[in-house]
Each structure stands twice: as structure tokens, then as C-alpha cells.
Amino acid sequence: MHKEILLGNEAVALGLLEGGCNVISAYPGTPSSEVLPYANHLNKKFNLQRFVEWSVNEKSAFELAYANAIAGGNSAVIMKQVGLNVAMDPLMSAAYIGLKGAMVVVVADDPGPYSSQTEQDTRFAAMFAKLPVLDPSTPQEGREFAKKALKISNKYEIPVILRLTNRVSHGKQDIEYEEIPKINLDIKFEKNPQRWAAIPRFRYLQHIELNNKIKKLANENEYSLKKYNDKNKNLIITSGCCYSHIIDSLKYLNCEKVDVLKLDMPYPLNIEVSDIINNYENILIIEETMPVIEYQILKYRNNVDGRLTGIIPGEGELSIDKIVKIVSEYFKIKFVQFPEFNTKSKKPELCPGCPHRSSFYAIIKAFPKGIYPSDIGCYTLGLNMNAVDTCLCMGATINQASGFYHAFKSQNKEIPPIVATIGDSTFYHSGVTALINSVYNKSAFVLVVLDNGTTAMTGFQPTPESGILNSGHGNKVPLKEVIKGCGIEKIHVLNPNNINEMIECLKECWDYSVKNEKISVIIAKEPCTLLKLREKDYKFIKIKINEDKCTGCRVCSDKFQCPSLIYDEKRKKVFIDYSTCNGCGVCVQVCKFEAIEIE
Amino acid sequence: MNKQIIINGVGGQGVIFLSQILSKVTLNKGFKIKVAETLGMARRGGSVISFLKIGDYNSPMIIPKDGDILICLHENELDNGLYYLKENGKIYLNSNKYFDATQVALKHNNPKMTNVIFLGYITKDRDFPFSYEEIIEVLPEKSKNYFDIGYHESKSN
Ligand code: SF4
Numbered sequence: 001m002h003k004e005i006l007l008g009n010e011a012v013a014l015g016l017l018e019g020g021c022n023v024i025s026a027y028p029g030t031p032s033s034e035v036l037p038y039a040n041h042l043n044k045k046f047n048l049q050r051f052v053e054w055s056v057n058e059k060s061a062f063e064l065a066y067a068n069a070i071a072g073g074n075s076a077v078i079m080k081q082v083g084l085n086v087a088m089d090p091l092m093s094a095a096y097i098g099l100k101g102a103m104v105v106v107v108a109d110d111p112g113p114y115s116s117q118t119e120q121d122t123r124f125a126a127m128f129a130k131l132p133v134l135d136p137s138t139p140q141e142g143r144e145f146a147k148k149a150l151k152i153s154n155k156y157e158i159p160v161i162l163r164l165t166n167r168v169s170h171g172k173q174d175i176e177y178e179e180i181p182k183i184n185l186d187i188k189f190e191k192n193p194q195r196w197a198a199i200p201r202f203r204y205l206q207h208i209e210l211n212n213k214i215k216k217l218a219n220e221n222e223y224s225l226k227k228y229n230d231k232n233k234n235l236i237i238t239s240g241c242c243y244s245h246i247i248d249s250l251k252y253l254n255c256e257k258v259d260v261l262k263l264d265m266p267y268p269l270n271i272e273v274s275d276i277i278n279n280y281e282n283i284l285i286i287e288e289t290m291p292v293i294e295y296q297i298l299k300y301r302n303n304v305d306g307r308l309t310g311i312i313p314g315e316g317e318l319s320i321d322k323i324v325k326i327v328s329e330y331f332k333i334k335f336v337q338f339p340e341f342n343t344k345s346k347k348p349e350l351c352p353g354c355p356h357r358s359s360f361y362a363i364i365k366a367f368p369k370g371i372y373p374s375d376i377g378c379y380t381l382g383l384n385m386n387a388v389d390t391c392l393c394m395g396a397t398i399n400q401a402s403g404f405y406h407a408f409k410s411q412n413k414e415i416p417p418i419v420a421t422i423g424d425s426t427f428y429h430s431g432v433t434a435l436i437n438s439v440y441n442k443s444a445f446v447l448v449v450l451d452n453g454t455t456a457m458t459g460f461q462p463t464p465e466s467g468i469l470n471s472g473h474g475n476k477v478p479l480k481e482v483i484k485g486c487g488i489e490k491i492h493v494l495n496p497n498n499i500n501e502m503i504e505c506l507k508e509c510w511d512y513s514v515k516n517e518k519i520s521v522i523i524a525k526e527p528c529t530l531l532k533l534r535e536k537d538y539k540f541i542k543i544k545i546n547e548d549k550c551t552g553c554r555v556c557s558d559k560f561q562c563p564s565l566i567y568d569e570k571r572k573k574v575f576i577d578y579s580t581c582n583g584c585g586v587c588v589q590v591c592k593f594e595a596i597e598i599e
Numbered sequence: 600m601n602k603q604i605i606i607n608g609v610g611g612q613g614v615i616f617l618s619q620i621l622s623k624v625t626l627n628k629g630f631k632i633k634v635a636e637t638l639g640m641a642r643r644g645g646s647v648i649s650f651l652k653i654g655d656y657n658s659p660m661i662i663p664k665d666g667d668i669l670i671c672l673h674e675n676e677l678d679n680g681l682y683y684l685k686e687n688g689k690i691y692l693n694s695n696k697y698f699d700a701t702q703v704a705l706k707h708n709n710p711k712m713t714n715v716i717f718l719g720y721i722t723k724d725r726d727f728p729f730s731y732e733e734i735i736e737v738l739p740e741k742s743k744n745y746f747d748i749g750y751h752e753s754k755s756n
């Protein structure tokens with residue numbers, strides 16, 4: 001027997017393996033990133049011999065896992081909510097076609113949002129695709145629901161969505177588990193082109209079948225009613241993490257006059273719910289982040305409150321403090337108002353010693369008037385240095401650069417230098433097709449691939465360039481060759497920490513690009529500092545400030561922005577915060593008064 | 600035991616590490632626990648906060664002004680932590696006004712051990728719910744020494 005404190009994501013991984021998944025694939029993205037590594041850990045720990053690997057993007061991960069389910073295997077695919085947008089295409093079709101084994105699509109939502117572009121609700125996407133969705137309220141439930149999802153999937157031959165939210169994914173709880181048993185699945189591919197390759201006429205029939213499945217499935221939808229008092233006329237309906245907040249809130253408020261109905265599966269709604277709600281007068285629906293249950297309830301009863309009636313805010317996380325306020329106001333329960341939360345949170349910055357800082361510094365130095373499209377990763381934080389002008393979605397920087405170029409060119413306007421930045425992992429994810437499109441459409445700009453050899457933001461997952469798999473060594477997919485293959489003729493590989501070399505190279509590339517109407521690429525290659533620090537032979541360069549030379553010009557602290565270089569207002573000098581300095585030594589190049597010295 | 604603990608600071612200070620250590624101790628003591636930690640983007644130098652709810656709870660989030668203990672690793676982040684602490688809650692603040700774990704860590708040439716030194720220091724306090732033995736048992740080998748340093752520093756303060 002093992003007893004451990006597990007993250008919600010880890011508990012889900014446990015459930016997936018206990019449920020018998022033989023193929024698990026994922027693309028990292030906060031707050032979903034910890035599921036796959038833990039599945040890999042358990043896979044090795046119990047020598048389970050399952051396939052547990054990262055894919056280059058969510059669509060690839062989905063399609064791979066789905067084929068296994070067609071062949072009778074049990075699959076799981078894991079992504080964050082905006083990742084589901086990338087995998088939406090295969091998901092919509094898979095709903096119609098169905099499967100043989102089982103497949104659970106684990107999607108982690110990010111109400112807030114804390115680390116995402118949108119607050120989209122995957123339960124809504126499930127309703128759109130007509131797929132059942134389970135919504136756990138705790139890590140332990142995440143584990144149970146993973147197994148339940150596989151069962152439902154197998155029984156109805158339909159993919160099932162397991163929707164997590166950041167408080168479940170990144171919440172932790174004590175969890176007990178036994179050794180995970182080995183499995184022996186009957187993998188075979190039964191040819192059936194009418195099903196697996198259905199033409200539109202058959203898709204219509206499959207749609208009928210899907211509608212029937214969803215109807216039947218609704219009856220299996222489990223729910224629990226927490227009754228505090230038989231005479232209660234007040235009811236809250238909820239699902240997922242909100243349930244946990246609501247139970248703790250009612251306790252905090254010493255309130256026993258409100259019952260709570262929790263739906264394990266917010267879509268499709270169980271018909272029995274219509275009977276339950278008739279026993280209550282005041283009904284409030286609390287759910288994150290869209291009115292999924294609310295829309296379905298309206299079929300049975302329209303005097304309910306929630307997001308559609310403006311009681312629940314239309315945006316933002318339903319944190320526990322908000323829930324305490326909403327519940328107490330709606331059901332008229334007395335409580336002492338919280339003080340205003342008006343303290344300032346410190347905003348995130350690139351780490352001390354991060355090589356991206358050098359790249360961005362070179363870019364703003366080389367082209368102070370440039371346009372800088374960028375993308376998603378740690379390097380989005382180049383915003384702080386005014387070196388990131390756009391951030392849309394994975395891979396967009398390249399086509400956006402292309403669009404800016406054609407916007408100016410089509411109207412015969414002078415074209416400002418356009419420098420697009422993208423991380424290596426993002427490039428493999430969706431940059432490659434974008435680059436092909438831009439080459440094909442005759443764009444001209446400089447593309448800087450910030451190649452730090454890892455997916456740093458989400459916890460250092462390997463990229464195809466390294467060829468590293470969970471199970472050992474795969475095949476390397478070299479970055480430079482891929483770029484060459486997309487039709488780029490001018491490619492430079494350099495270390496961005498040589499700032500002057502990078503500045504010269506940028507200028508030369510832009511000259512080339514405007515003159516020849518072609519894209520040029522710089523691969524700024526230097527490992528992520530946090531990875532370098534893990535190495536035994538990391539060379540820490542100890543620097544110091546020569547106070548006689550420091551003029552207090554603040555270039556290093558305000559333009560270069562290493563968080564370890566701090567301007568002292570009183571003394572009008574910069575000092576080094578040795579508790580955070582990572583000893584990269586790059587700042588020495590930034591001070592033109594030579595006040596930063598190597599010790 | 601029902602206890603709600605807040606740990607906060609800025610990214611890179613080891614807030615999450617402390618939260619993991621105290622969670623393990625709780626587990627060993629046989630209590631139920633719910634934890635919420637900041638992960639992702641904010642950990643790159645931003646404000647980081649962690650909640651530990653020991654005992655009979657469902658949600659991992661602490662209600663404002665309801666927490667029992669605050670462990671704050673950075674003075675600038677104190678207000679963020681206080682928002683969740685009860686009026687008569689216990690505060691442990693790493694600061695040069697009281698006990699400056701950052702300086703002690705620098706003195707021992709290992710600034711990254713600030714968090715462990717501070718943990719050692721506050722373990723000495725009578726109101727702190729975990730004991731020296733309970734904590735040292737779950738600390739990784741390389742941290743134990745620094746935990747001791749903090750624990751013994753407190754005598755001279
Ligand atoms: S994790 Fe690596 S890539 Fe990300 S900001 Fe830190 S040093 Fe840079």
C-alpha cells in the first residue's frame with residue numbers, strides 16, 4: 001500500500017493507469033502538464049510497459065490515441081483547454097465515428113485565467129461536440145472519474161471528456177493506492193471503412209447514432225444531493241471544483257438552510273434532476289465558467305438563478321471568497337465582509353540569466369522601431385522589455401509577421417523591420433506549417449527561433465530536436481534541417497548571449513530579407529538557465545559592481561531587466577542581488593561604462 | 600487538528616518546496632490534507648502563494664481572514680499573505696527586522712537554502728505545529744544541515 005500526497009493531475013494519471021490505459025499521449029500546457037510525467041513515473045515504477053509519450057501538438061496526440069481506441073485499446077490524451085481548440089477537428093469527427101476500446105480526453109481548464117489566453121469552458125465544448133463530460137471536484141475524484149470515463153467510453157463506444165480545472169489539477173490531497181496490475185488487451189483492427197472512413201451520407205447516420213447514445217447515457221449520469229434539512233427550500237446546483245468551495249463556504253457561514261446538488265456529469269443532464277428541483281423554491285446554479293448546467297435546466301424550469309440572470313459574474317475564477325459572498329447575499333445569510341484585496345502582486349519576469357533576455361535585448365537594440373510579433377512560452381515575458389508586440393495563440397507569430405509585411409507592402413508603405421520570435425517547442429507545435437505558408441506567400445521578415453532546447457514554461461518537457469522519449473531514445477528531428485526543408489535559404493545559428501554578434505546578425509538578416517523579399521531565420525541557441533543550473537559542471541560567473549564606474553544610468557536594471565540587478569534609489573547605484581543571480585555573466589556586455597566586472 | 604497554513608513569497612524562493620515538506624509531515628502524522636499551490640507562469644519571479652488545509656476540508660483554498668498561520672518568505676509579499684490570516688493568527692516573517700534567513704543563507708554561501716534555514720528557525724517556536732524530529736525526517740539529505748543552522752541560530756536571537 002502506498003500513501004502519498006498527490007497533485008490532482010497525478011491522481012488522474014493514477015486513475016488512467018488503474019483503468020487500464022495502454023496508450024497515453026499529451027502536449028504540455030498549464031494546468032495540465034503534470035499528468036503525463038506522473039503516468040510515466042508509475043509506468044516505470046510498476047514496470048507496466050504502457051506507451052506514455054509527449055506529442056508535438058494536441059491534434060497529433062489526439063489522433064494517435066484515437067487510433068489505439070479504434071483498435072480496441074484504452075487511450076487517454078491530455079491537454080489544456082486551449083489545446084483542445086487545436087484538437088477540436090479530430091474530436092468532432094471522433095464523436096460521430098466512435099470507437100471500440102475506450103478513450104478519455106483529459107482537458108484542464110484555467111478559470112482566472114492564470115496561465116492561458118482564454119477562460120473557455122471545456123464542458124461547453126463537450127456539449128458542442130455532443131460528448132459526455134465528467135467534472136471532478138477533488139484530486140481523489142479525478143482519479144475515480146478517470147476510471148469511470150473509461151468504462152462509459154467502452155460501454156457506449158464514444159470518447160468521454162474528463163474536465164479538470166486549475167484548482168483540481170493543482171490541488172493536492174493524501175491518496176492511497178495499491179500496485180497497479182498489468183493488462184493484456186485484445187488489440188486488433190477490424191476493417192470497416194463504412195464506419196472508420198465514413199463518407200458524408202454515412203456521417204448523417206452516425207449523427208443519429210450519436211444522438212441516441214447521448215440520450216441513453218444521460219440516465220447513467222450520477223449525482224449526489226447533500227441535504228442539510230428536510231424542510232429546506234433552497235438549493236444550489238453545481239459541478240466540479242465549485243462543489244468543494246461551496247461545502248467549505250456553507251460550513252464557514254454556519255449555514256444549514258441550503259441543500260447542494262452536485263452533478264458528476266454536467267452534460268448530458270440526467271432527467272431525474274427535473275424531479276429533484278421541483279422540491280425547491282430558490283435555486284442558484286454555480287458553475288465555472290459558462291452556464292452549461294443552466295442552459296440544460298431551462299428546459300424544465302425557468303425561475304432559476306445563475307450566470308444568465310446576472311447573479312454569477314460572467315468572467316473570472318469562482319474563487320472561494322467570491323462563492324462565500326454570492327451564497328450569503330443570495331440566500332440572505334449574515335457574514336462579516338472581507339476587506340478589499342488591494343495589495344499588489346509581483347508580476348512574473350524572465351529568470352535571472354535567461355538567454356531569451358539577451359535575444360530580446362539584441363532585437364530592441366538592432367531595431368528600436370521594429371514590429372515584434374511573438375508567441376506562447378516563457379518568452380512571452382519579453383513583453384516587460386517592450387520586445388513582444390503580439391501574442392495570439394501557438395505558432396501565430398509567423399503568419400502574423402507575414403500579415404504585417406503584406407499589410408504595409410500592399411499599400412506601398414515603407415516596411416518597418418519585422419522580427420518574429422518563437423520558442424523551439426512552439427515552432428514544432430504549429431510553427432512549421434506557418435513557415436511553409438509564409439515562404440509560399442512570399443513574405444519577408446526575420447524569424448528568431450529561441451532555441452533553449454526544452455519546453456521550459458510547463459516543466460522542461462523534451463522537444464523533437466533532442467529525440468528524447470520517456471522510454472529512452474527516439475529519433476532526432478533537427479531544427480535547422482526542418483527550417484531548410486521549409487524553403488529558407490538564409491539560416492544563422494548563434495548564441496544570443498554574444499549580444500553584439502546577435503545585433504549584427506539581425507541587421508544583416510533584415511537587409512537580406514527586404515532586398516530579396518525572403519524570410520531569414522536566426523536560431524538563437526542556448527539552453528534554458530534553469531536546466532544549465534542542474535548540471536554538475538555549471539560555471540557560475542561571479543560578477544560585481546565597480547561603484548566608481550557605475551553612473552546609475554539604469555540600462556542594466558531597466559532596459560536589460562535582469563531581476564538580480566537592482567537600482568538603489570538612495571545611493572543612485574545598481575547593486576547585485578546575489579540570492580537570485582544565476583551567474584550567467586551576460587550583464588557585463590550591457591554596461592558601456594564597464595561598471596559590471598567579473599570577479 | 601484543523602489548521603490552515605499560508606506560505607508565500609516570490610518565485611524562486613522555494614515556497615513550493617516548504618509547502619511540500621509540511622504536507623509530507625502532515626501525511627506522516629496521519630492527518631487529511633488539501634493543498635493549493637501556484638504553478639506555471641507566476642513561478643517565474645512573480646508572487647507565489649501556497650495554502651495547506653489540514654483536517655476536515657473539501658476545498659484547497661483558504662477563505663480570506665480565516666487562516667491560522669502565515670509563513671512569509673519576503674517582506675514585500677506580507678500583505679498578500681495577511682489577507683488570508685485571521686486577526687489573531689500567527690505570523691512568521693523572514694525579514695531583517697526579526698530573523699533574516701536570507702542573510703544567514705548568504706553567510707553560508709548558499710542563498711538557495713533561505714527557505715530551509717527559515718523553516719529551522721520557526722520550528723523552534725512553541726506555537727509551530729510541527730516538531731524538529733518530524734521535519735528532519737522528511738527533508739532531503741542536502742537540506743538537513745541548513746535546517747539545523749536555522750534551528751540553532753534562533754538561540755542567539
Ligand atoms: S525557465 Fe528557462 S527559458 Fe524560462 S524564463 Fe527561466 S531561464 Fe528563461
Ligand code: SF4
Pocket residue numbers: 352353541543562563564565576580581582583584585586587588
Ligand atoms: S550575471 Fe548578471 S545578468 Fe546574469 S543573472 Fe547575474 S546579474 Fe543577471
